[in-house]
Amino acid sequence: MPHAPATTRLSRDELLALDAHWRAANYLAVGQIYLMANPLLTEALRPEHVKPRLLGHWGTSPGLNLVHTHLNRVIKARGLDAICVWGPGHGGPAVLANSWLEGSYSETYPDVSRDAEGMGLLFRQFSFPGGVPSHVAPETPGSIHEGGELGYSLSHAYGAALDNPGLLVACVIGDGEAETGPLAASWHSNKFLDPVHDGAVLPILHLNGYKIANPTVLSRLPGEELDELLRGYGHDPIHVSGDDPLTVHQDMAAAMDTALDRIAAFQEAAREQGATGRPRWPMIVLRTPKGWTGPAEVDGLPVEGTWRAHQVPLSEVRTNPAHLRQLEEWLRSYRIGELFDEAGRPRPQVLACVPDGDRRLGANPHTNGGVLLRDLPIPDLDRFAVPVDKPGVTLHEPTRVLGDLLERVMADTADRRDFRIVGPDETASNRLQAVFRASGKAWQAGTLEVDEDLDPHGRVMEILSEHTCQGWLEGYLLTGRHGMFSCYEAFVHIVDSMVNQHIKWLRTTRAIPWRRPIASLNYLLTSHVWRQDHNGFSHQDPGFIDHVLNKAPEVVRVYLPPDTNTLLSVAEHVLKSKDYVNVVVAGKQPCFDWLDMDSARAHCARGAGIWEWAGTEDGRTEPDVVLGCAGDVPTQEVLAAAQLLRRHLPRLTVRVVNVVDLARLLPKEEHPHGMSDADYDALFTPDQPVVFAYHGYPWLIHRLAYRRTGHRDLHVRGYKENGTTTTPFDMVVRNDLDRYRLVMDVIDRVPGLAVAAAPVRQLMEDTRLRHHAWIREHGTDLPEVADWTWEG
């Protein structure tokens, strides 16, 4: 499928102006890597002008500069609303150089003015202590993407384009990055992009041939095979290749125009003529040398066009006069005087291609999504609340009821189109299918008669790639919209590294005044560890909580609502919140209703509290024991244990404390939601035994609470990797989290109870043995467990 011949021919003047812009950007990139003084080379280069530690990535920078230059041209020529995701984000010098050239940098950081003094600061601050990071980062104007951990550029780009019909999202994909799994999966995002309601994504695969030390796979495929791959990904590739700048400029301009003409035609066909097929969207394959225009050879070894150009091609500039001379020649090769005037200001020719105002890539408001964010309309929870006259009698599936709420949110954003739900083929499995009444599932690939709920304009996004789901949602949120990711709890570990980077991004933006808060990244983790009894050990893992709690406390929140109404309350809270990563763990299986809506709201607002109705305190002294719980299944086991204690040890005073907001257990100095020691002691007592049933790995509770006075008598039960395919109750028995074990723990922990309660303890032991025999015989749980209700 050959593409139409490019018809764009730039005039000599246009060509030279683009080249001047590109040379200026290249000069500024080299300057950032090397110079801490003498930015305009107004005097001969001396060792002391050069930074003592040379950091940064030159190799990809000239390619990024080329793309930026040509995006400038088409944005200006066509009046485009466009942003760019820079996959090779280690090419920070390039993106910073362009922002400085177009003026967005100096507007954002007035100290770094667009003149010689500012240029000096721009150079010096780069990768310098107290300065700016070496990669594209939250500090970089126009960026929604840190390219340090490669792989997420294309899914970020698609996320940004969703529901932004007027937006073009260019996306530079490095050929190294293209080898990663997340990137490889995300090519198929074009099967989910709606030409009517979404903007366009223009992938630019930059084949510069090498990674750190190896050739890249894609650059070494025969041309035909690469084209087959890209067409198989659903694209129509347009090639630009070469190392002669003016030829490449001419070809790149033609390629850009060809791509944008086609995009415009596809969008018009879909929007004006009602075309419905999936377009074969264009993309550009840009093949230029790594470290292009840099030193061809250093110390007798080839550098330009090889992996040796990846970081800093000349490494001994301060000590090796030959290197110093070569650096000066390299810098001067850009013909500085043509690019900047005596005051260091870019000359008019250099800026000829630069668009104005918000259309500059470093100033487009989509890249600072908080400025575009509108509050999500959340309906009154009372419309969805389940009635609870008496705790522990009725059952509901929490996520199913949440689905009703989300249906409303989806419906109420039908015109605004700023809310999406993503998930790896699990929306219905996680029982949120009510949302399909308000929006189908986005789908642009083929359909069959038998299919259900697919919709080319849908806002529920399902692909069996947690990476792609995460990338889409991040891109969507970073550009000022709202969303939720529903996922099996065990498999959200697939995006551990991605959430790391997003949390780091959010944490960094907290200290950047011009970055406005964006909507939180909300995880609904369901099909959780205790109810993957049918899928077995591979599906049982509650460790994502531990993972995120290692990260910045000002960003991370973890909620474990114990029933349906508390889930509604938590959902409302997280959907309204900003700049957090919220992890909500909730069940999809029938779960006892413990709290009515008002109580649920109050309990969630406190984050942790005593359930007086469940305990047997007399109100005069401290209880003999505190039963703590966090999570739906642990809460049920604790209440069943409390009931057993009430029946079998009626004189024991028991307090039940439920924790919804896990960070409440931390000291207040360690987390904004942390409790003071006094508040903690008021819940858990400073000196009475606490038996705590926790949803995940038990040591996490110790890690949170180790500084508390009562920690020595805190005894935690949780998941300890004893998983398999079995019954739901056997899962808790295998991990010693069951009601009978908890009663035994109480007996073992409360001083003076051992002898008097020995028969009760034996009864518990016997019941556990009976359980084991029963499930092997019947394959179901003991009737007394299956039929249990609260009788407090």
Add this chain to the structure above:
Amino acid sequence: MPHAPATTRLSRDELLALDAHWRAANYLAVGQIYLMANPLLTEALRPEHVKPRLLGHWGTSPGLNLVHTHLNRVIKARGLDAICVWGPGHGGPAVLANSWLEGSYSETYPDVSRDAEGMGLLFRQFSFPGGVPSHVAPETPGSIHEGGELGYSLSHAYGAALDNPGLLVACVIGDGEAETGPLAASWHSNKFLDPVHDGAVLPILHLNGYKIANPTVLSRLPGEELDELLRGYGHDPIHVSGDDPLTVHQDMAAAMDTALDRIAAFQEAAREQGATGRPRWPMIVLRTPKGWTGPAEVDGLPVEGTWRAHQVPLSEVRTNPAHLRQLEEWLRSYRIGELFDEAGRPRPQVLACVPDGDRRLGANPHTNGGVLLRDLPIPDLDRFAVPVDKPGVTLHEPTRVLGDLLERVMADTADRRDFRIVGPDETASNRLQAVFRASGKAWQAGTLEVDEDLDPHGRVMEILSEHTCQGWLEGYLLTGRHGMFSCYEAFVHIVDSMVNQHIKWLRTTRAIPWRRPIASLNYLLTSHVWRQDHNGFSHQDPGFIDHVLNKAPEVVRVYLPPDTNTLLSVAEHVLKSKDYVNVVVAGKQPCFDWLDMDSARAHCARGAGIWEWAGTEDGRTEPDVVLGCAGDVPTQEVLAAAQLLRRHLPRLTVRVVNVVDLARLLPKEEHPHGMSDADYDALFTPDQPVVFAYHGYPWLIHRLAYRRTGHRDLHVRGYKENGTTTTPFDMVVRNDLDRYRLVMDVIDRVPGLAVAAAPVRQLMEDTRLRHHAWIREHGTDLPEVADWTWEG
């Protein structure tokens, strides 16, 4: 590139025999999902014959059965040595059915005999408490792959094929699984497969059209686009498509023969004729209905060929007579009497295609790699040790010296070819490049003059996909070989979920007597959090240690060697070990040598110990303070702090304890390497303050040590997410892990020191302030830090 027309034509008898085997396997799959009695339907089906909880995945099972049947045929006909990786591992019933049919199941589990009684057990045990998991699992004969968390089948298959020139590794890839990032990346593994020394991988993409609730992307591409994609991946696809069994059998047989003929031809060309180009390996695209041969409709809704066939198509069999009747019709549709004799034994026609002995897929020793494993030849460490006359004076790059050792191991396995190093383009960056003297990097794609160290027969594997690296290595280890994964510390989180599954696999195999121990999965994490000062915040993350320490303690080991010789000792240990996941965190930057080789060996054998030479104890009483350390940078800071204390507070008695083996800090009841309380107290004292400098998140140390008597006075410093691009020493200052802060901690912690040591504390404060000013001015660390050496 059309493939040659298939010439295979099966006779009617052959066809019917294959179909009988397939029907038998389908019957056994359905039986496992539904029946707990009446396995041969010798009486009419009644509700009580049906399991009370219906678990399992029917949808993929008939497709897996088809593949297994046809693999049987070609293995027998061609005398192949073959294994199969079952990507859709949730189709456990299919793989179990085939193992039972071929007899390998009964040989492995004699209770489950190949007769009616055994069939009854086979059915009952499936997904039943105390029985076998619903997915392909370690318990499954012939398996090296748990398909619960999808995405890893193809990289596992390539790992198994490496250095097994006589082996064919078939790999069924589900079309859902194909959407995942890890799978999408792993297609390019064929650029690394050596036709001379490696076996062949035959991918079988099973397009059954649906996931849990959605169509799959690949099944809904136009045929031409899918073919472009697969050819772009480097394959030559052969299509088998249909829903008429006998036609599909005929086509599948032809496709298998075509594929195997081509594989044989490619291998012969490379091995006999010296052909060097990368072959375009064949693959099979198998398009059959999901839930094929199951109920076409249930309750008026289409099931066969739709997502509704994914799990259990008839869900109310015990309560809905229509469902019960439909199940019985379904089961009888396989014509039971033709398949099994009265005693429940498979009839000869059914077994006609089944190969013998070890050639059966459920008995091939490659799938129980421990039986093939040979000890790795590890040279005498003294040949590589660095001389240490006096601690803390000389510097070496630990990983560079390790590279020398690995070069020797690589050279000594040149003929055996059972050792590989994998990494995401970082072997040289991590300074292990000495290994290239013994083996180049595997590479079958195009090469250029300028390339270095690429070798079509190399055993160092580099691709910029941590997922693929991990998958390759797992597959290699599971089939009885050795290896190491070298990775940037922060980015190993990319494989968090994969290592989860591998640890679960190893843990489960510990309880399976016939599974023999395999070589450990060894991570070398370098370019670690403290020395990613140049790449910045995105590259700084020590949380992988926390992640793995949540997992089974019998499998997980974490080592933090503080210098070069300890790294050598740890490397020897982990390379010799079996059935572990070993995480070794070590530096690549110049690091002080603290211990000579003998001391290093002794120290590593203990795992934690007092460095008497570094302390100032008088030997009669407990020290005033213990300085603990784990990790190379924390160790350096602790020793610098010890020196400062010696100089400024000479009467304070200080003990320095270094921890190499992190699990030593755990109680011995919690981890096989855990210390007794007495041993812990002997190191850290029961009651003196401990200031502990740790490589990673500080709370991990609390999580490990919270039960110790002295925990109340344990004060831990570590990484707390204060990262950026800065100098190395500023990284420790920003995280309060620096020597000056540690001295202040000692002063704050040791009772009675506050007043007397106030001037020293002020000096430390002042030095920290001086540090901040200096780096902002010079961009380098304070000379007194940069030039520091131990002067004990």
